[in-house]
Amino acid sequence: MTGRRIGVVVCQCGGNISDYVDTEKVRETIEKDADVVSAQVQMFACSDAAQQDAIREIREKKLDGVVVCSCSPKLHTATFRAMAERAGLNPYQYTQVNIREQDSWAHTHDRGGATQKAIHLARAGVARTALSEPLEKIRVETLPAVVVVGGGVAGLRAALELSEMGISVHLVERAEELGGHVARWGNLFPNDKVGRELVHGLISAVRARENIAVYLGAELLEKSGRLGAFQVKLRTRSKETVELTVGSIVVATGFEPYAPQAGEFGYGLPGVVTLPEFKELLATGARPLAYQGRPVRSIAYVYCVGSRESPDRSGRTYCSRYCCSATSHIATVVNGLDPSVRQYHLFRDIRTYGRYEALYEKALRGGSVYLRYSEEDPPSVTSSDGQLVVKVKDRLLAGEEVELRPDLVVLVTGMTPRENSELTQALKLPVGKDGFFREVHVKLRPVETVMDGIFIVGAAQGPKNVAESVASALAGVSKAGALLMKGYVNLDPLVAAVDPNLCLWCEECLKACPYGAVRPVEAGDKQIAEVSSLLCKGEGACVPACPKQAISVRGYTNEQVTAMIDALAQEAA
Amino acid sequence: MKSDPTFLRDLHVGAEFDAQLCMNCGTCTALCPLGIELMPRKLFRRALLGDREGVLGQKDTIYSCLLCRLCEANCPAGVHIAENVRTLRVALNRELFGLAEA
Numbered sequence: 001m002t003g004r005r006i007g008v009v010v011c012q013c014g015g016n017i018s019d020y021v022d023t024e025k026v027r028e029t030i031e032k033d034a035d036v037v038s039a040q041v042q043m044f045a046c047s048d049a050a051q052q053d054a055i056r057e058i059r060e061k062k063l064d065g066v067v068v069c070s071c072s073p074k075l076h077t078a079t080f081r082a083m084a085e086r087a088g089l090n091p092y093q094y095t096q097v098n099i100r101e102q103d104s105w106a107h108t109h110d111r112g113g114a115t116q117k118a119i120h121l122a123r124a125g126v127a128r129t130a131l132s133e134p135l136e137k138i139r140v141e142t143l144p145a146v147v148v149v150g151g152g153v154a155g156l157r158a159a160l161e162l163s164e165m166g167i168s169v170h171l172v173e174r175a176e177e178l179g180g181h182v183a184r185w186g187n188l189f190p191n192d193k194v195g196r197e198l199v200h201g202l203i204s205a206v207r208a209r210e211n212i213a214v215y216l217g218a219e220l221l222e223k224s225g226r227l228g229a230f231q232v233k234l235r236t237r238s239k240e241t242v243e244l245t246v247g248s249i250v251v252a253t254g255f256e257p258y259a260p261q262a263g264e265f266g267y268g269l270p271g272v273v274t275l276p277e278f279k280e281l282l283a284t285g286a287r288p289l290a291y292q293g294r295p296v297r298s299i300a301y302v303y304c305v306g307s308r309e310s311p312d313r314s315g316r317t318y319c320s321r322y323c324c325s326a327t328s329h330i331a332t333v334v335n336g337l338d339p340s341v342r343q344y345h346l347f348r349d350i351r352t353y354g355r356y357e358a359l360y361e362k363a364l365r366g367g368s369v370y371l372r373y374s375e376e377d378p379p380s381v382t383s384s385d386g387q388l389v390v391k392v393k394d395r396l397l398a399g400e401e402v403e404l405r406p407d408l409v410v411l412v413t414g415m416t417p418r419e420n421s422e423l424t425q426a427l428k429l430p431v432g433k434d435g436f437f438r439e440v441h442v443k444l445r446p447v448e449t450v451m452d453g454i455f456i457v458g459a460a461q462g463p464k465n466v467a468e469s470v471a472s473a474l475a476g477v478s479k480a481g482a483l484l485m486k487g488y489v490n491l492d493p494l495v496a497a498v499d500p501n502l503c504l505w506c507e508e509c510l511k512a513c514p515y516g517a518v519r520p521v522e523a524g525d526k527q528i529a530e531v532s533s534l535l536c537k538g539e540g541a542c543v544p545a546c547p548k549q550a551i552s553v554r555g556y557t558n559e560q561v562t563a564m565i566d567a568l569a570q571e572a573a
Numbered sequence: 574m575k576s577d578p579t580f581l582r583d584l585h586v587g588a589e590f591d592a593q594l595c596m597n598c599g600t601c602t603a604l605c606p607l608g609i610e611l612m613p614r615k616l617f618r619r620a621l622l623g624d625r626e627g628v629l630g631q632k633d634t635i636y637s638c639l640l641c642r643l644c645e646a647n648c649p650a651g652v653h654i655a656e657n658v659r660t661l662r663v664a665l666n667r668e669l670f671g672l673a674e675a
Contacts, residue, residue, distance in 0.1 A: 297578070298578060335587070339587060339588075342578065342586070364593055364594055365587060365591070365594065366587045367585075367586035367587025367588075367593060368587075368593065369586070369593050369621050369622065370593075371622075394618075394622070396597055396614075396618055397574070397615075397618060397619075397622075400574055401574065402574050402576055402622055402624075403574065403575045403576055404576045404622075405576065405578065
């Protein structure tokens with residue numbers, strides 16, 4: 001009994017919850033509990049009408065805390081915080097209780113049990129809310145400047161677009177020139193635009209911009225500070241150190257084409273080349289098609305080299321996405337050069353997704369023959385008297401071995417992550433098990449990282465074709481722009497706080513924090529921990545590490561968590 | 574099977590001969606009034622891969638096709654099956670019997 005005035009809304013989610021949970025029973029039970037002065041059932045708590053009801057209830061009954069028992073907090077916390085704010089209630093005195101994903105959906109066979117669980121969870125929510133305090137958002141100033149790391153097609157496009165928004169851009173490229181891989185490519189799918197020209201257009205546009213500074217042969221060495229004001233150190237070509245202060249960092253470091261091992265599908269034999277090597281050969285535009293002075297009358301492409309490997313072989317279990325479409329496109333280019341060249345495609349699965357299916361169709365119509373091989377029984381590439389011999393078991397001939405003698409074997413190699421350990425270290429960016437930078441959520445937050453204000457775009461995040469890289473670059477631009485254009489951002493105040501009376505600076509919290517948010521400060525005659533509320537994510541690793549219980553996360557204090565556990569353990573009615 | 578690049582060299586895959594468009598559904602074989610003797614998709618596969626023995630071994634089948642086009646009319650991939658059989662016959666006439674194209 002705290003004397004608080006808490007309102008509870010129990011959501012039916014249109015049957016998603018009420019089919020398996022007796023929502024009326026939950027309401028009746030919770031209504032009788034201490035501190036609860038209002039309890040309602042709603043068909044859809046998130047609907048406008050239901051929110052209006054709740055707002056009226058907050059105002060009329062002068063509520064000082066609200067609990068909505070509905071879906072996952074990931075879905076609607078922001079919705080109901082905003083609702084609380086509209087009713088004049090501090091948004092951090094709202095608690096979302098998950099009785100859908102963690103209750104009704106999980107216990108569809110047990111209505112009685114699910115109802116009891118919902119009551120327990122609702123009580124825990126009330127217990128937390130009863131100890132809630134009003135909290136204010138943390139306002140952070142942001143500088144309208146961005147470091148873009150990587151000057152390939154994604155980085156160039158990002159730099160240009162940020163510059164267009166009036167944001168100063170520092171474009172850092174490790175190589176001696178801008179352009180990346182695309183600068184060396186000829187005709188690109190799907191519309192035969194020449195990669196070289198595409199990129200050179202971007203480079204001259206970047207060069208013409210006054211608010212873009214380009215650093216060639218340069219690397220990003222260190223980063224400190226926080227979202228809105230990062231201090232970044234670069235090492236330039238002349239080994240000088242440049243220090244910059246920027247609001248955000250966009251990482252567009254791209255990929256490295258997979259380099260086959262010597263002997264992998266005959267790599268190393270004369271006449272066995274990788275897809276990028278073949279692209280460069282074609283980009284010269286020489287006719288008739290020849291390799292090292294010998295005419296090329298037939299080509300065998302081996303797909304999925306270095307991609308989609310079994311996990312016991314490598315970490316490259318992923319599909320590199322672009323290669324099927326690129327190879328189908330290349331087959332049409334070869335066809336255009338000389339339609340009599342025979343082309344055999346040794347593939348595992350053709351993944352010319354979306355509009356690129358038309359390329360496959362075009363390659364097929366041009367006379368390309370596709371042979372499907374299985375992962376367990378891959379083709380072999382050998383050489384006999386200077387003649388390449390490719391053996392493949394053709395599924396369409398019931399596994400009969402077909403022996404081809406092509407003039408050229410093209411290994412369709414995928415994308416691998418670049419060696420970037422220094423940058424990864426400096427930015428503290430997480431890397432997925434495939435070695436590419438890892439986003440927060442592959443679908444919903446595809447360019448954001450756990451480091452606020454640092455975005456990953458293009459093939460640095462995972463294999464992409466040019467169009468996808470640019471789309472991702474523009475996504476990163478809009479994220480960075482949204483952050484910086486306003487001049488400030490509001491951050492959640494649910495961060496760790498230290499009780500200066502209890503803290504003895506034993507450094508346990510410092511060791512536990514993955515974000516480097518803890519540092520020691522002088523406090524009277526002793527040292528204590530201080531948490532930067534701008535770097536802290538409120539994830540709470542420090543809390544159980546503290547031997548003195550001197551640190552706790554706002555909104556999830558030790559008292560609140562204890563009260564929640566007590567409520568969960570209480571006998572349900 | 575060894576692919577022989579000289580066999581049916583002038584089949585002009587991608588022009589007159591379009592069996593590479595086949596998606597191997599088997600509709601042609603199911604509909605063929607001559608029954609299982611004639612399996613266009615298998616025959617064409619061997620022709621596409623330059624399988625000399627494989628194609629010549631089915632010589633009688635190739636000449637027994639009625640060119641009724643029942644398969645062609647129903648082919649979901651739009652392969653000109655009967656035309657392909659004719660093209661194959663012309664190539665075989667040349668290859669086996671030394672007959673020049675009319």
